[in-house]
Amino acid sequence: MGGVLTKERPLYVGVDGGGSKCRATIYTADGQVLGTGVAGRANPLHGLAQTFESIEASTRLALRDAGMAQTDIKLLVAGLGLAGVNVPRLYQDVINWQHPFAAMYVTTDLHTACIGAHRGADGAVIITGTGSCGYAHVGEASLSIGGHGFALGDKGSGAWLGLKAAEHVLLTLDGFAEPTKLTPMLLQHFDVKDALGIVEHLAGKSSSCYAELAKGVLDCAVSGDKVAAAIVQEGAGYISEMARKLFSLNPVRFSMIGGLAEPLRPWLGTDVVAKISETLAPPELGAMYFAQQEFTK
Amino acid sequence: MGGVLTKERPLYVGVDGGGSKCRATIYTADGQVLGTGVAGRANPLHGLAQTFESIEASTRLALRDAGMAQTDIKLLVAGLGLAGVNVPRLYQDVINWQHPFAAMYVTTDLHTACIGAHRGADGAVIITGTGSCGYAHVGEASLSIGGHGFALGDKGSGAWLGLKAAEHVLLTLDGFAEPTKLTPMLLQHFDVKDALGIVEHLAGKSSSCYAELAKGVLDCAVSGDKVAAAIVQEGAGYISEMARKLFSLNPVRFSMIGGLAEPLRPWLGTDVVAKISETLAPPELGAMYFAQQEFTK
Numbered sequence: 001m002g003g004v005l006t007k008e009r010p011l012y013v014g015v016d017g018g019g020s021k022c023r024a025t026i027y028t029a030d031g032q033v034l035g036t037g038v039a040g041r042a043n044p045l046h047g048l049a050q051t052f053e054s055i056e057a058s059t060r061l062a063l064r065d066a067g068m069a070q071t072d073i074k075l076l077v078a079g080l081g082l083a084g085v086n087v088p089r090l091y092q093d094v095i096n097w098q099h100p101f102a103a104m105y106v107t108t109d110l111h112t113a114c115i116g117a118h119r120g121a122d123g124a125v126i127i128t129g130t131g132s133c134g135y136a137h138v139g140e141a142s143l144s145i146g147g148h149g150f151a152l153g154d155k156g157s158g159a160w161l162g163l164k165a166a167e168h169v170l171l172t173l174d175g176f177a178e179p180t181k182l183t184p185m186l187l188q189h190f191d192v193k194d195a196l197g198i199v200e201h202l203a204g205k206s207s208s209c210y211a212e213l214a215k216g217v218l219d220c221a222v223s224g225d226k227v228a229a230a231i232v233q234e235g236a237g238y239i240s241e242m243a244r245k246l247f248s249l250n251p252v253r254f255s256m257i258g259g260l261a262e263p264l265r266p267w268l269g270t271d272v273v274a275k276i277s278e279t280l281a282p283p284e285l286g287a288m289y290f291a292q293q294e295f296t297k
Numbered sequence: 298m299g300g301v302l303t304k305e306r307p308l309y310v311g312v313d314g315g316g317s318k319c320r321a322t323i324y325t326a327d328g329q330v331l332g333t334g335v336a337g338r339a340n341p342l343h344g345l346a347q348t349f350e351s352i353e354a355s356t357r358l359a360l361r362d363a364g365m366a367q368t369d370i371k372l373l374v375a376g377l378g379l380a381g382v383n384v385p386r387l388y389q390d391v392i393n394w395q396h397p398f399a400a401m402y403v404t405t406d407l408h409t410a411c412i413g414a415h416r417g418a419d420g421a422v423i424i425t426g427t428g429s430c431g432y433a434h435v436g437e438a439s440l441s442i443g444g445h446g447f448a449l450g451d452k453g454s455g456a457w458l459g460l461k462a463a464e465h466v467l468l469t470l471d472g473f474a475e476p477t478k479l480t481p482m483l484l485q486h487f488d489v490k491d492a493l494g495i496v497e498h499l500a501g502k503s504s505s506c507y508a509e510l511a512k513g514v515l516d517c518a519v520s521g522d523k524v525a526a527a528i529v530q531e532g533a534g535y536i537s538e539m540a541r542k543l544f545s546l547n548p549v550r551f552s553m554i555g556g557l558a559e560p561l562r563p564w565l566g567t568d569v570v571a572k573i574s575e576t577l578a579p580p581e582l583g584a585m586y587f588a589q590q591e592f593t594k
Contacts, residue, residue: 149501152467163449203449
């Protein structure tokens with residue numbers, strides 16, 4: 001199959017790197033999916049070596065899925081959407097990678113998610129999964145909000161919900177606050193009896209460990225727990241405000257992406273909810289579009 | 298010198314391990330200082346290998362400072378005060394260490410700090426440095442509060458002050474809050490121009506990096522910045538409440554330890570300030586007392 005790849009008819013791999021996993025999809029030039037692979041986390045902020053490993057591993061799994069030879073990796077034109085590459089130093093580090101592809105084009109995971117969500121057209125997106133961030137691209141203008149990472153920013157994200165809940169439960173167990181439904185929820189989640197058990201499961205852990213608590217926090221909030229509801233409302237309030245800032249660029253379309261997009265919806269401002277459009281394609285296709293645009297320039 | 302060491306007249310090394318550094322002091326059985334050494338961080342929660350390395354390195358520097366032979370390390374009775382060993386698994390990990398000492402006794406850094414502060418007598422302490430925690434020991438009763446670690450707990454600590462300030466500055470730079478004196482303080486601290494520069498310096502960094510911002514936050518608070526003052530007041534309020542919980546054990550003495558003990562004083566409740574006694578000895582002497590007590594049992 002490698003032999004038929006030419007500059008005029010190349011194959012592409014679109015890669016969506018994230019704090020929890022890395023997804024690679026191989027596409028034909030007209031966007032047909034040939035194969036998909038998923039590997040571990042690929043966030044340059046938390047380790048370059050692991051990022052490169054996950055990108056290559058997910059691509060190799062995608063090659064296998066597509067029934068292609070592993071050596072065909074050197075014929076693929078890669079588009080990578082990665083967190084953290086808005087930091088010039090990290091962008092340079094990624095660009096300097098002795099990558100296995102025919103060509104490699106790198107941009108932020110936000111940018112590729114936005115291109116994907118609107119199938120190449122201008123628009124705005126908010127991603128609320130393990131982390132949270134917003135991005136809009138309209139003509140020559142682009143606006144990026146939040147996404148400063150756990151535990152510095154990422155308000156309204158899964159990791160943030162988990163952290164706020166854990167903070168409150170530990171204060172509760174030390175007698176600084178009244179018990180809420182969050183306490184049994186957290187103790188049961190980790191199958192432990194006290195604060196020490198919680199700390200043992202969370203101290204020094206990655207944002208994805210905290211994000212695993214998000215569903216429990218949302219359940220407590222929905223079932224009327226006031227502290228949980230206040231946490232969710234604060235996070236959702238931030239996301240609504242972020243959306244309104246993105247709207248200042250007058251994007252034609254706006255989408256919400258990520259595991260918390262649906263559960264947060266009832267907590268968002270009605271003006272925000274009214275503007276949500278479905279995402280048209282995944283970030284990997286956005287990454288492929290980006291690579292194609294750059295490659296055929 | 299090693300030859301004169303006997304079970305009746307041993308030499309001791311008291312070790313105070315912490316998130317930023319590890320201090321070891323060699324003492325005679327009657328508490329005379331022979332030599333002191335300081336090495337890197339020794340927090341079992343953040344790595345056992347580094348903890349053991351720092352304990353041994355600081356002890357070896359103390360041996361050199363004392364004019365003793367490096368081989369004398371095997372004649373020392375060691376007392377270790379370490380964060381995290383209240384977690385049973387970590388306590389076991391430390392106890393299992395093939396340590397270089399004649400004997401080794403391990404307890405929490407809080408416990409040794411408390412023994413030191415009151416020179417072996419009962420009492421209570423609050424430590425506010427990079428982290429924050431409280432401990433009281435009265436007769437058979439002991440009470441430990443907080444100390445759940447960055448960024449899960451440690452309210453009122455240096456790292457917490459730094460994190461809260463950084464969070465607020467990033468929200469400000471994204472347009473979610475009005476600018477305060479914290480913004481230029483933080484930008485100047487890292488010598489950067491924007492949010493990206495701040496994130497680059499703080500993302501994934503240890504609590505000590507955040508704690509380096511604490512002085513700037515306190516300066517802003519003292520100079521009347523309302524946001525900084527609110528952060529400091531929230532942290533100090535927590536510390537005051539922690540002190541009152543410790544007072545429930547009726548400790549004879551109460552001391553505040555750590556780099557933030559002095560700067561936080563004006564922000565604490567007057568009832569708390571009225572009870573503060575000076576610390577009588579450092580945590581290393583507390584660790585030595587603890588080892589002596591266990592060794593001569």
